[in-house]
Amino acid sequence: MTIEAPETKIVETARVACDGGEGALGHPRVWLQIPEDIGWVECPYCDCKYLLSGSQAQS
Incomplete structure (x- = not known):
């Protein structure tokens, strides 16, 4: 069984909200x-x- 790598998101602001994006x-x-x-x-x-x-950090 393989584990997926965590997602990487590029954002425009230094303050971000995360809720897992999977609804419930x-x-x-x-x-x-x-x-x-x-x-x-x-x-x-x-x-x-x-x-x-x-x-x-992107470089």
Whole structure:
């Protein structure tokens, strides 16, 4: 059995909300803040990675 890699989303704002995107099968909505010095953050529930558009982390 293989495990799918967590999703990566490129976002325009440093503050993002994640709810797992699966409707009733998702998780509680959490608000995440992307640190400027890192340029990304991972959701503690679903491990989705949010990359801030234009950040150094994308290179």
